[in-house]
Amino acid sequence: MAGHSKWANIQHRKGRQDAARSKLFSKFSKEITVAAKMGDPDPDKNPRLRLAIKEAKAQSMPKDNIERAIKKAMGGEGDNYEEIRYEGYGPGGVAVIVEAMTDNRNRTASSVRSTFTKFGGNLGETGSVAFMFERVGEIVYPGSAGDADTVMMAAIEAGAQDVESSEDEHVIYTADTDLNEVATKMEADLGESDSTKLIWKPSNTTEMDLEAMQKLMKLIDALEDDDDVQHVTSNFSASDEVLEQL
Numbered sequence: 001m002a003g004h005s006k007w008a009n010i011q012h013r014k015g016r017q018d019a020a021r022s023k024l025f026s027k028f029s030k031e032i033t034v035a036a037k038m039g040d041p042d043p044d045k046n047p048r049l050r051l052a053i054k055e056a057k058a059q060s061m062p063k064d065n066i067e068r069a070i071k072k073a074m075g076g077e078g079d080n081y082e083e084i085r086y087e088g089y090g091p092g093g094v095a096v097i098v099e100a101m102t103d104n105r106n107r108t109a110s111s112v113r114s115t116f117t118k119f120g121g122n123l124g125e126t127g128s129v130a131f132m133f134e135r136v137g138e139i140v141y142p143g144s145a146g147d148a149d150t151v152m153m154a155a156i157e158a159g160a161q162d163v164e165s166s167e168d169e170h171v172i173y174t175a176d177t178d179l180n181e182v183a184t185k186m187e188a189d190l191g192e193s194d195s196t197k198l199i200w201k202p203s204n205t206t207e208m209d210l211e212a213m214q215k216l217m218k219l220i221d222a223l224e225d226d227d228d229v230q231h232v233t234s235n236f237s238a239s240d241e242v243l244e245q246l
Contacts, residue, residue: 021059027230028056029069030101034081036073047180054183054196086112087130088123091215094206095129095235096121102228111226119219132235133200136161137179139172139186140195146170151190158185169194173201202235210242217246 031052039046043053053066082105086098096116102108116123139160145151148165155163155172159182162173174182176198183196208216216236223232 023225023227024059025056025061025065026227028052028059028061029065029072030081031230032056032066032069033072034083034101036070041070041074051180051183051196051198054193058193058195084108085126085130086123087126087128088116088121089129090116090219090234091120092206092208092212094208094212094216095132095202096219096223097129097133097200097233098223098229099231099233100226100228101230104228108226108228111228112223115219115222115226119222120215121219129235130200132204133202133233135176136199136201137174137176137182138195138197138199138201139174139179139183139193141170141172141186141190141193143168143170145190154186154189155182158182158189160186200233202233205235205237208236208238208242210245213238213242213246 032049035046035049035052039049041049043050049070056066080103081101082103084100084102084105086100086109088096088098090096098112100108100112113123115121141151143166146154148163148170151165151170151172152163159178160172160174164171164173172182172186179196179198183193187193213236216234220232220234223229
């Protein structure tokens with residue numbers, strides 16, 4: 001299983017997502033509003049909106065919140081948000097990508113830069129670490145969705161690029177432009193996924209020991225706590241022993 005998937009699972013087990021559920025819902029609302037504003041408010045005609053709603057539902061966001069976010073877009077709200085990507089290095093030289101959605105570029109840039117500095121990192125120029133990642137689609141199914149061969153065959157038939165299976169889950173990777181189509185086809189075979197989204201998949205990783213991981217965890221938590229930040233990705237790699245001690 002990819003290191004970042006393990007990290008997400010540890011966060012979930014420790015209740016980090018539950019503790020910040022309202023903040024998480026706020027981030028989903030912003031993405032849904034922007035997606036609906038940029039395209040059609042009907043998710044069947046708007047792949048980005050459909051994926052945003054799917055991911056929000058996967059995190060138990062109430063239907064009322066989702067509908068409110070779409071109505072905001074139809075009412076002309078949410079059109080001042082700008083999508084910005086920041087890149088830099090965290091403790092131990094690990095690469096970090098921060099995706100933000102903001103109505104004040106200066107505020108967000110200042111906040112992200114100071115957070116990197118405070119927690120032992122350095123904010124770099126655009127493009128300084130993105131070459132270490134590939135933009136791909138990621139679909140996650142629980143281990144109970146089927147055995148590795150069953151999921152692999154469904155993924156191949158749907159047009160996926162790769163599958164990583166473990167006892168706990170199946171992670172399916174697609175070309176970024178194929179995510180919606182592959183996810184729809186797999187849904188017909190395997191039912192609803194746990195998660196469907198675009199990610200930055202590391203092409204190479206940086207091995208971290210426990211001390212370095214603890215420092216990185218503080219940086220990621222602080223960045224994710226920023227209201228303007230939507231997603232944080234890192235190319236860390238760590239052993240099961242290190243991850244279990246976090």
